[in-house]
Amino acid sequence: MASLILQQLVNAATIGAIYALIALGYTMVYGVLRLINFVHSELFMLGAYFCYGLLALGIGGIGPAPAFGVTIAFFAVFALVGSVGVTIERVAYKPLRSATRLAPMLSALGLSLFFQSAVQLIAGPQPIQFPSIFPSARLTVGGAVFTTTQLLIVVLAVALMLLLATFVSRTRLGVLVRAVSESPRTSALLGIDVDRAISLIFFIGPGLGGLGGILYSSYYGIMYPTMGTIVGLKAFTAAILGGIGSIPGAMLGGFLLGFVEVVGTALLPVVSHGLLGTDYRDIFAFVVLVGVLIFRPTGLLGEQISEETMVYKRDY
Amino acid sequence: MSFAFDHVSKRFGSVVAIDDVSMTFEPGLIYAIIGPNGAGKSTLVNMAAGSYPVSSGSILLNGRKLERLKKHQISRAGVARTYQNIRLFDQMTVLENLEVALAPAEMRHAWREVLVPIYAGQATARRRATCLRLLEEFGLADVAGVHAELLPYGRQRMLEIARALVAEPSVLLLDEPAAGLNSAETDALKLRLRRLRRPNRVMVVIEHDMDLVMSLSDRIFVLHHGALLFHGTPAEVQANREVQEAYLGTDDDLESIRELARHRRAERGLRDQAGAVRHQA
Amino acid sequence: MASALVAQSRSPVGRRLVGALALAAVLVLLLMVPHAGLYYVRLADDVLIYTLLGFGLNLVIGYAGLLDLGFVAFYAVGAYTYALLASPQFGIHLPFLVILPIGAALAACFGILLGIPVLPLRGDYLAIVTLGFGEIIRILLNNMDAVTGGPQGVMMIDAPRLADYALISPRSFYWLLLGLCAVIGVLVLRLENSILGKAWAAIREDQDAARGIGIDTVRVKLAAFAISASIGGLAGVIFASFQRYVSPESFTFNESILIVLIIVIGGVGNILGVITGAVALIVLPELLRGVAQYRMMAFGFTLAALIILRPQGLVPRSFGPVRLLRWLLAS
Numbered sequence: 029m030a031s032l033i034l035q036q037l038v039n040a041a042t043i044g045a046i047y048a049l050i051a052l053g054y055t056m057v058y059g060v061l062r063l064i065n066f067v068h069s070e071l072f073m074l075g076a077y078f079c080y081g082l083l084a085l086g087i088g089g090i091g092p093a094p095a096f097g098v099t100i101a102f103f104a105v106f107a108l109v110g111s112v113g114v115t116i117e118r119v120a121y122k123p124l125r126s127a128t129r130l131a132p133m134l135s136a137l138g139l140s141l142f143f144q145s146a147v148q149l150i151a152g153p154q155p156i157q158f159p160s161i162f163p164s165a166r167l168t169v170g171g172a173v174f175t176t177t178q179l180l181i182v183v184l185a186v187a188l189m190l191l192l193a194t195f196v197s198r199t200r201l202g203v204l205v206r207a208v209s210e211s212p213r214t215s216a217l218l219g220i221d222v223d224r225a226i227s228l229i230f231f232i233g234p235g236l237g238g239l240g241g242i243l244y245s246s247y248y249g250i251m252y253p254t255m256g257t258i259v260g261l262k263a264f265t266a267a268i269l270g271g272i273g274s275i276p277g278a279m280l281g282g283f284l285l286g287f288v289e290v291v292g293t294a295l296l297p298v299v300s301h302g303l304l305g306t307d308y309r310d311i312f313a314f315v316v317l318v319g320v321l322i323f324r325p326t327g328l329l330g331e332q333i334s335e336e337t338m339v340y341k342r343d344y
Numbered sequence: 345m346s347f348a349f350d351h352v353s354k355r356f357g358s359v360v361a362i363d364d365v366s367m368t369f370e371p372g373l374i375y376a377i378i379g380p381n382g383a384g385k386s387t388l389v390n391m392a393a394g395s396y397p398v399s400s401g402s403i404l405l406n407g408r409k410l411e412r413l414k415k416h417q418i419s420r421a422g423v424a425r426t427y428q429n430i431r432l433f434d435q436m437t438v439l440e441n442l443e444v445a446l447a448p449a450e451m452r453h454a455w456r457e458v459l460v461p462i463y464a465g466q467a468t469a470r471r472r473a474t475c476l477r478l479l480e481e482f483g484l485a486d487v488a489g490v491h492a493e494l495l496p497y498g499r500q501r502m503l504e505i506a507r508a509l510v511a512e513p514s515v516l517l518l519d520e521p522a523a524g525l526n527s528a529e530t531d532a533l534k535l536r537l538r539r540l541r542r543p544n545r546v547m548v549v550i551e552h553d554m555d556l557v558m559s560l561s562d563r564i565f566v567l568h569h570g571a572l573l574f575h576g577t578p579a580e581v582q583a584n585r586e587v588q589e590a591y592l593g594t595d596d597d598l599e600s601i602r603e604l605a606r607h608r609r610a611e612r613g614l615r616d617q618a619g620a621v622r623h624q625a
Numbered sequence: 626m627a628s629a630l631v632a633q634s635r636s637p638v639g640r641r642l643v644g645a646l647a648l649a650a651v652l653v654l655l656l657m658v659p660h661a662g663l664y665y666v667r668l669a670d671d672v673l674i675y676t677l678l679g680f681g682l683n684l685v686i687g688y689a690g691l692l693d694l695g696f697v698a699f700y701a702v703g704a705y706t707y708a709l710l711a712s713p714q715f716g717i718h719l720p721f722l723v724i725l726p727i728g729a730a731l732a733a734c735f736g737i738l739l740g741i742p743v744l745p746l747r748g749d750y751l752a753i754v755t756l757g758f759g760e761i762i763r764i765l766l767n768n769m770d771a772v773t774g775g776p777q778g779v780m781m782i783d784a785p786r787l788a789d790y791a792l793i794s795p796r797s798f799y800w801l802l803l804g805l806c807a808v809i810g811v812l813v814l815r816l817e818n819s820i821l822g823k824a825w826a827a828i829r830e831d832q833d834a835a836r837g838i839g840i841d842t843v844r845v846k847l848a849a850f851a852i853s854a855s856i857g858g859l860a861g862v863i864f865a866s867f868q869r870y871v872s873p874e875s876f877t878f879n880e881s882i883l884i885v886l887i888i889v890i891g892g893v894g895n896i897l898g899v900i901t902g903a904v905a906l907i908v909l910p911e912l913l914r915g916v917a918q919y920r921m922m923a924f925g926f927t928l929a930a931l932i933i934l935r936p937q938g939l940v941p942r943s944f945g946p947v948r949l950l951r952w953l954l955a956s
Binding site for chain 1: 686690692694742743746747748749750752753754756757758760761764765768878879882885889918919920921922924925926927928929930931932933936
Binding site for chain 3: 451
């Protein structure tokens with residue numbers, strides 16, 4: 029029994045770490061532009077495809093050990109997806125800054141569709157097997173069986189998150205990013221280059237999302253053009269759960285959602301006596317989403333929105 | 345008909361914006377709420393209109409507690425307000441801005457309007473007539489078909505006030521209606537506001553323009569640091585020492601200002617000495 | 626010839642003539658369609674169904690200003706209602722005219738159920754939640770095999786019977802759809818001009834000020850949701866009775882996006898815009914059959930480009946049918 033629990037905990041941590049990584053992208057963008065970056069889910073998917081492409085081109089063979097090549101691939105994907113993110117912001121969001129709230133959402137939707145179909149055209153709609161880039165050995169601890177892949181995913185994701193947290197709190201650039209996230213107007217008045225900070229956010233957020241894509245595909249061994257939609261929705265739920273706009277919130281939300289999903293899916297057949305199967309996995313995220321938005325819209329660690337900030341004209 | 349603030353307080357975190365304020369308003373009179381910036385005037389209006397929740401105390405309209413109601417419920421109860429920064433429906437015409445204020449009263453018949461064209465024709469004509477009459481009173485009938493955003497600022501203000509009156513409110517809250525108006529427009533505003541007196545209507549105006557306040561209002565409430573400092577007729581308010589001090593500072597303040605001026609003059613004198621002495625200090 | 630027409634159109638009498646001719650041409654076209662080849666009839670049927678769906682979603686997006694990304698869920702509710710009440714699935718065979726209002730009402734119920742918790746939320750949250758709702762409905766339909774037939778869907782659905790006449794051919798459906806589009810179009814137009822429509826416009830402009838003048842924004846938004854959902858449900862019933870087969874595949878997220886596209890490209894908040902959009906998005910891909918695989922890509926790109934460059938769409942909001950008629954007839 030304990031081993032089962034441990035097993036599920038490890039599974040939860042793994043998927044939770046991935047959700048957390050992707051959720052960071054949503055939360056950072058929302059924090060500064062008060063906008064849900066719908067394209068983020070496609071950037072997540074692009075990360076996996078870019079990595080596959082790079083590995084296919086032989087990047088994996090560079091350097092003394094496979095780990096070296098993989099690390100290069102990671103950096104390359106981060107930079108590539110990050111650049112795509114920055115471009116998207118410049119082209120599709122910046123011109124709409126003064127438009128209605130609906131406009132950037134629709135623009136993002138269009139781009140989302142565009143990327144999905146483009147990938148579908150280039151690489152085909154069928155799922156492609158993703159190479160195992162992590163050493164995959166089985167470990168048995170306390171009766172629970174898990175792989176080194178899982179371990180590495182969790183470690184890597186947490187390391188990246190800690191890196192981001194340090195960047196945001198210790199470095200000068202990071203503090204600028206935080207200032208702009210909290211109040212773009214005040215930051216601009218203080219002479220901070222808001223556009224540059226926004227570009228940085230759109231580089232880091234999507235970049236991390238792209239890495240999340242690699243981790244996701246390594247875990248499940250598969251990638252397909254539409255994988256962004258559902259995972260993106262879940263990661264967004266994680267960001268909301270933790271408190272949209274809060275970086276530690278996204279991390280917490282990710283792990284929490286992973287936990288709810290894994291445990292819930294495991295319990296569902298038991299509780300419903302086999303009536304509801306594990307296919308209902310995706311519903312958990314949605315239930316959490318609706319629940320949070322209704323009962324505690326600011327999430328667990330989110331900013332307490334004071335009454336004054338709530339009376340905006342364009343506040344749909 | 346009665347409207348009152350009953351021991352109302354408002355806290356934003358640890359900041360006390362309104363401190364145990366009680367005010368009673370009688371119908372048929374024009375009240376002004378004045379006070380230095382940050383005194384909490386807009387906060388009071390926002391609470392009365394339902395934009396902010398009240399921390400403690402009550403806002404009573406004919407004995408009915410308003411502080412727990414939602415914004416639209418308060419409006420339907422008979423409290424109308426205008427905003428400091430004009431909030432009209434820009435893309436709608438002047439006439440439509442008024443028509444839509446009739447929506448709360450007419451919404452229940454919307455189905456009949458949709459399904460029975462004859463009824464729709466009658467309802468539309470009726471609404472139009474009512475709104476046009478109001479527009480004429482405010483001198484806006486000639487621009488009835490113009491988009492609200494295209495109106496000059498002064499007329500937009502008038503439109504906003506007109507819109508607040510469509511539903512025939514018992515309480516009219518005007519938040520700095522003269523802001524941004526030149527003296528001619530302010531005079532016109534004063535005349536119009538005077539004509540809005542009704543025996544069953546309370547009018548409350550928040551203003552900084554002292555000429556307007558003194559000549560328009562019957563009673564004035566003076567707020568300072570979120571608390572009620574004084575209230576009375578314009579003459580009483582003008583004569584009151586505490587009010588003067590609140591606006592201009594106390595004797596101690598005056599003394600420190602004089603001290604500072606002396607110090608500066610001395611500095612300048614010293615500087616002049618360094619170069620050629622041109623003036624006597 | 627064209628220049629002569631243009632020259633004619635400069636004078637008011639000339640313009641009236643050209644306008645009347647144009648109207649007549651459109652009417653003739655509409656009447657002629659059933660006599661064209663089957664291919665054209667089916668195309669027209671497609672356009673009409675999407676026009677109907679567009680009318681529904683336009684209420685929410687164009688009039689009330691809310692982004693509903695899960696509209697396809699109501700479409701599915703209507704379709705499956707008919708599928709389950711008029712097929713061998715449960716052995717129930719209710720008549721078409723009975724199921725039509727049931728489907729619409731059920732969809733409206735779903736709309737209200739979804740709306741109540743969700744409408745007080747801000748626009749972006751609303752979009753995501755409705756998106757999720759649409760996906761959830763699809764997942765449920767896909768997995769509740771015992772009830773919905775799962776991925777295989779429901780087959781051998783009854784054809785609708787009106788009196789003694791069974792509607793089977795696309796031609797007969799054409800008239801049904803045309804009539805329904807006309808009725809719903811008129812209804813939507815009247816809604817727009819009613820006091821409810823004005824309230825929607827106010828909410829679209831400045832929700833907070835709308836509350837300030839006493840408009841119960843939640844109720845008004847809920848009305849938009851419910852009415853739009855019922856139109857979607859109606860379209861769903863027709864779809865199921867037409868295709869005589871439903872499966873979750875017809876109700877994907879991409880479908881929702883397509884309907885959003887129709888509205889945005891055609892013209893937000895405008896009946897003519899919806900018609901334009903439906904024609905553009907159904908007919909154009911057919912004309913460009915050769916590059917069919919680029920369809921989705923082109924749609925996505927067009928949506929983004931349009932929002933950035935011309936957000937009001939092809940037909941601006943203020944250019945409604947009444948204004949079009951006036952313009953054509955130069956009165």
